[in-house]
Amino acid sequence: MLTTVHVPFDGRIFHKEAKSLARAGYDVVLIARHDKAETVGGVRIVPLSEPRNRFQRMTSVTWRLYRLAVREDADVYHFHDPELMIVGLLLKARGKKVIWDVHEHYPNSIMDKFWISKGLRRCVSKSFDLFERAVVRFFDLVIYTTPLVGARYEKLKVASARIENYPIVELSGTFDKEPQKQIIYLGVMARIRGLIEVVEAFAQVVAKHPDWQLVLVGASRPASFEDDLRALARQHGIEKNVTFIPWVPYEEKERLTSSASIGVITYLPYSNNTSCLPNKLFDYMLVGVPVVASNFPLYREVVEPSRCGLIVDPTRPEEIARAMTYLIEHPDEARAMGERGLRAVRERYNWENQSHRLCRMYEILLSTNGGQERVEGTSDCRGPAELHENGAAVLRADADRRV
Secondary structure (H helix, E strand, C coil), X not given: CECCCCCCCCHHHHHHHHHHHHHXXXXXXXXXXXXXXXXXXXXXXXXXXXXXXXXXXXXXXXHHHHHHHHHHCCCEEEECCHHHHHHHHHHHHCCCEEEEECCCCHHHHHCCCXXXXXXXXXXXXXXXXXXXXXXXXXXXXXXXXXXXXXXXXXXXXXXEEECCCCCCHHHCCCCCCCCCCXXXXXCXXXXXXXXHHHHHHHHHHHHHCCCCEEEEECCEXXXXXXXXXXXXXXXXXXXXXXXXXXXXXXXXXXXXXXXXCEXXXXXXXXXXXXXXXXXXXXHHHHCCCCEEEECCXXXXXXXXXXXXXXXXXXXXXXXXXXXXXXXXXXXXXXXXXXXXHHHHHHHCCCHXXXXXXXXXXXXXXXXXXXXXXXXXXXXXXXXXXXXXCXXXXXXXXXXXXXX
16 A cells, blocks of 8 residues: 555555555555554555645655565555555556555546646646646556546546445444534645534524534645635634534544534535535434535435435535524424435445455456456446355455455
């Protein structure tokens, strides 16, 4: 597992994929930015030094990662960052099997990057799209989330498979759920994620329910954005009702979320936001918290059939406020929504189901003809994996295979 962007104990990379493969019997090594070499949860972590800036991360740190990756001499290299596509090509040239794990619709997400000037974003997005189209066919497998992201790879006719970033069910039910008068936002705080509108909506809520709190959990991008939110709260006279909590470890976010009564996930209609499902939607559902979510088609496909929350126009604070107020003033219905969301996660939207798919994809990839047959992402994968009579793949994850 290779990453220069993500923290070593990232939810998808470490807690879900790496640990699932380790439990299946693979020898898993994670090369990531960390301060020491250690083995955690059956995953051996090989540390990379922290870069001083983004340019150093994309140059010297990436070169260091490549050299460490070669030293491991793994059977499969599974990378998670678009800037590591060159590393993937170099490893493929050495005869290795390579997986490109696509976390977002990157041409769309580039259009939303605040650190790229607006005039350059379209050019950078198009250049990335052309570059990826040219190199992705050399990789053995592309893993993606959501059909909208996967459609790009289906058009390119490359081996691809859908692995959603659903929560780990075993974490639910481990906390005493005593909801407080809190509305929680969990995740990176950025303008495109609708936090300005959330604070403005919450100011309307406080006018009727002054004892409620808004808890914002996560790092701000850019860092100055937190100052903007604090200033907005002061402007509305609700600074005492808004709490900021910095980034917390993966294991702690369920504990924080379970103490809230409402989870808000009202991202604004930017291109990447509408093409991906946010992890936080399922994190709220995991602990039985009803949600207030954006009215995007992908969000509707989860929230409306599950009846686990309310859908709103994220650009309209008054609509967000009405939804928050409704859930506050109808606690029995809010509780029922939370219970239905938790049931939906336990039955469908859970990592345990996805982990079986991941292990099967590895089995296919490492089999004799692995990578030569198409792996379908919308149903169970097809390929040369050995099958039981009922069609379930036999996961023969030998310990001498290294990821």
